Amino acid sequence: MDCFLICRVSSSSQEDGFSLDAQEERLTAYAQRHTFNIIKSYKIVESSTRGKRKNFYTAIDEIKSYQKKKKETVALIFDAVDRAQRSFKDTTILDDLRKQKIIELHFLREAMIIGENCSAMDVMRWDYAVLAAKAYVTSSSENVKRSYHFKLENGEIVGEAPLGYLNVRDEQDKSTVIIDKERAPLVRKMFQEYATGLESTRTLVKKCKEWGLTSKRSGKPINKAQIHRMLKNPFYYGEMLYNDTLYPHKYEPLITKALFKQCNDVLSGKNMESHRRYKCASKPFLFKGLIHCGQCGCLMTSDKKIKKSGKEYTYLFCSHYKGNCTNKPVNENKILEQLIDIFDELVMPEKLAEAIREDVEKAVNLENEIHTKRMTELQKQRNAKDEQLRNARTLVLSKVFSNAEYIEARDKLQDELKEIDDEIALHTMADKHFEVAVVTILSIGKDLKNVFASSKVDTKREILNFLLSNLKINDGKLSYTWNFPFDCLTNFRHLTNWRE
Numbered sequence: 001m002d003c004f005l006i007c008r009v010s011s012s013s014q015e016d017g018f019s020l021d022a023q024e025e026r027l028t029a030y031a032q033r034h035t036f037n038i039i040k041s042y043k044i045v046e047s048s049t050r051g052k053r054k055n056f057y058t059a060i061d062e063i064k065s066y067q068k069k070k071k072e073t074v075a076l077i078f079d080a081v082d083r084a085q086r087s088f089k090d091t092t093i094l095d096d097l098r099k100q101k102i103i104e105l106h107f108l109r110e111a112m113i114i115g116e117n118c119s120a121m122d123v124m125r126w127d128y129a130v131l132a133a134k135a136y137v138t139s140s141s142e143n144v145k146r147s148y149h150f151k152l153e154n155g156e157i158v159g160e161a162p163l164g165y166l167n168v169r170d171e172q173d174k175s176t177v178i179i180d181k182e183r184a185p186l187v188r189k190m191f192q193e194y195a196t197g198l199e200s201t202r203t204l205v206k207k208c209k210e211w212g213l214t215s216k217r218s219g220k221p222i223n224k225a226q227i228h229r230m231l232k233n234p235f236y237y238g239e240m241l242y243n244d245t246l247y248p249h250k251y252e253p254l255i256t257k258a259l260f261k262q263c264n265d266v267l268s269g270k271n272m273e274s275h276r277r278y279k280c281a282s283k284p285f286l287f288k289g290l291i292h293c294g295q296c297g298c299l300m301t302s303d304k305k306i307k308k309s310g311k312e313y314t315y316l317f318c319s320h321y322k323g324n325c326t327n328k329p330v331n332e333n334k335i336l337e338q339l340i341d342i343f344d345e346l347v348m349p350e351k352l353a354e355a356i357r358e359d360v361e362k363a364v365n366l367e368n369e370i371h372t373k374r375m376t377e378l379q380k381q382r383n384a385k386d387e388q389l390r391n392a393r394t395l396v397l398s399k400v401f402s403n404a405e406y407i408e409a410r411d412k413l414q415d416e417l418k419e420i421d422d423e424i425a426l427h428t429m430a431d432k433h434f435e436v437a438v439v440t441i442l443s444i445g446k447d448l449k450n451v452f453a454s455s456k457v458d459t460k461r462e463i464l465n466f467l468l469s470n471l472k473i474n475d476g477k478l479s480y481t482w483n484f485p486f487d488c489l490t491n492f493r494h495l496t497n498w499r500e
Contacts, residue, residue: 001034001036001037001072001073001074001075001104002036002037002039002066002070002072002074002075003031003036003037003038003039003074003075003076003077003106004038004039004040004041004042004059004063004074004075004076004077005024005027005028005031005038005040005041005042005077006027006041006042006044006056006059006076006077006078006083006084007020007023007024007027007041007042007043007044007079007083008020008023008043008044008045008046008056008078008083008084009044009045010045010046010047020043020045023079023083024041024043026079026108027041027077027078027079027108028041030077030106030108031075031077036075036077039066039074040062042055042059044056044059053090060093060097063076063102063103064097064102067102067103073101073102073103073104073115073116074102074103074104075103075104075105075106076103076104076105076106077106077108078105078106078107078108079107079108079109080107080108080109080110080133080362080366081107081109081110081112081126081129081130081133081359082129082130082133082366084105084107085130085133086130086133086134087130087134088127088130088134088484088485091126091127091130095123098114098115098116099116101116104116105126107126107129109362109366110125110129110358110359110362112125112126112129112359114126121349121351121352121355124352124356124485124488125352125355125356125359127484127485127488128356128359128360128441128485129359129360131437131441131485132359132360132437132438132441133367135437135438135466148242149242150422150425152240152242152247153247154250155247155248155249155250155251156249156250157177157235157240157249157251158240158242161177161235161251162230162233162235162236163180163183163187163213163215163216163222163226163230164179164180164183164184164186164187164188164236164254165177165178165179165180165184165235165251165254166178166179166180166216172411172415174415176251177251178251178252179252179254180216183213183214183216184254186208186211186212186213187213187230187236187254188254188255189211190204190207190208190213190227190230191231191236191254191255191259191260191263192259193207194231194263194266194267195259195262195263195266197266201224201227201228201231202224204224204227205221205222205223205224205227208221208222208227209221228267231263231264231267232264232267234246234260235249236253236254236255236260237253237254237255237256237257237259237260238253238257243289244288244289244299244301244319285302285314285332285457286302286314286332286336286457286460286461287300287302287316287332287335287471288302288461290461290464290465290471291316291335291471291472291473291478292471292472292473293318293319293325293327293472293473293474294327294472294473294474294475294477294479295318295325295326295327295474296318296320296322296323296325296327297322298318298319298320298321298322298325299319299321300316300317300318300319300473301316301317301318301319302314302315302316302332303315303317313331313332313333314331314332314333315329315330315331315332316329316330316331316332316335316473317329317330327473327474327475328475328476330473330476334476335473335478338477338478339464339478340449340452340453342468342478342480343448343449343452345482345489346444346448346486346489347489348444348446348489353444353446356441357442360438360441360442375424378420378423378424379424381420382417382420382421382424385413385416385417385420386417388409388413389410389413389414389417392406392409392410392413393406437462437466439451440463440466440467444486444489451463466483467482467483467486468480468481468482468483469481469483
């Protein structure tokens with residue numbers, strides 16, 4: 001059989017560390033053992049999860065053209081599943097080529113061959129190998145979002161500042177936010193006018209136009225929708241709203257919190273109930289940000305109540321962001337009971353479970369290798385920066401550096417150290433989330449209920465995100481969608497011939 005070798009690393013910075021040459025050596029030895037005829041070896045440096053994978057699909061097109069001439073199935077040999085893909089977006093394309101007898105997939109580390117006549121169990125093993133490979137990347141991607149929270153917890157804005165403020169760079173070339181001296185007084189005046197209760201957002205449009213309050217981007221007068229968003233934006237009194245959670249920021253407020261509350265009382269015709277609910281979102285609730293209202297689509301919000309007896313309970317209710325709806329509050333325990341029963345829908349045949357366990361173990365070893373190598377590299381970089389910082393101190397003490405030169409060098413090195421520390425923190429969290437994904441996969445059909453019940457709130461939330469999506473509550477009943485490929489496991493309870 002003719003074959004093609006495909007070696008891949010995610011980026012040029014990983015090329016030496018993961019070794020394209022080492023991959024090629026292993027794949028060549030494999031092809032020779034199976035007496036395959038090697039047509040070409042591809043060395044690809046690109047991510048398998050970002051962009052359109054131009055180099056990978058150029059290789060696939062060349063392989064398809066070769067097969068069309070030869071009219072015989074060719075083998076694509078990879079070092080491991082995650083060297084081929086780390087997401088399911090490529091599965092359909094590769095599987096179609098397999099079914100058309102164009103290619104046969106060989107994965108060395110998993111000892112897996114996905115060809116024309118492979119069984120349903122082999123295909124599912126492939127799906128779960130992709131899932132395990134995807135888990136680390138997904139966690140890393142999510143941790144980029146978590147890096148936003150690092151900034152938020154430090155009172156730093158994520159994104160563009162609202163009208164009345166300007167995004168600028170400070171003397172250390174760091175991003176910061178300052179008062180827009182031209183627009184800020186007019187924004188403050190807008191809040192003051194609206195708080196009287198004598199103005200509507202419609203009449204404010206006209207007044208703002210008269211005052212000369214314009215958009216930062218277009219320079220045009222602001223409209224009714226913009227005014228409404230500004231009146232609801234807590235940034236103006238000192239807090240940032242991000243994913244239904246309020247964070248204090250470090251920038252100068254334009255108005256007082258009392259004035260903001262006055263405006264929102266006028267705007268809603270009631271007290272700041274919605275603002276109180278945003279505050280609740282900062283508490284460690286299990287379902288925070290995970291479940292939507294089945295009637296209006298708004299996020300369900302959690303809150304704690306204490307009975308006269310001292311017993312504490314948590315209930316979920318619609319945030320009514322789009323207005324009132326009739327969906328009634330529900331006790332969190334009732335939703336939790338429904339959720340626990342849902343896990344029974346997952347059935348993992350013993351033979352498949354053992355095969356997946358072996359594949360996941362190989363994926364874990366591979367990710368551990370990558371993780372350990374990158375952490376070692378980052379620690380070396382950190383030690384080098386520390387050494388440079390110590391040398392700078394020595395140079396200023398010996399008067400080789402002036403104080404100004406030392407301060408400039410120190411600030412630069414400290415910024416670089418912070419970047420390294422942030423990446424170390426992200427990789428550490430990614431490793432933790434990968435571990436949760438692996439434990440969840442291996443617990444299916446066995447003790448998933450016990451693993452979930454005994455986990456902390458953060459881990460429970462990760463398990464739910466990993467397994468389910470489209471969680472909704474309507475009249476106390478939970479609806480959901482199984483994430484792929486877990487949805488396939490729900491079919492096994494109805495099948496008797498799954499081994500065929």
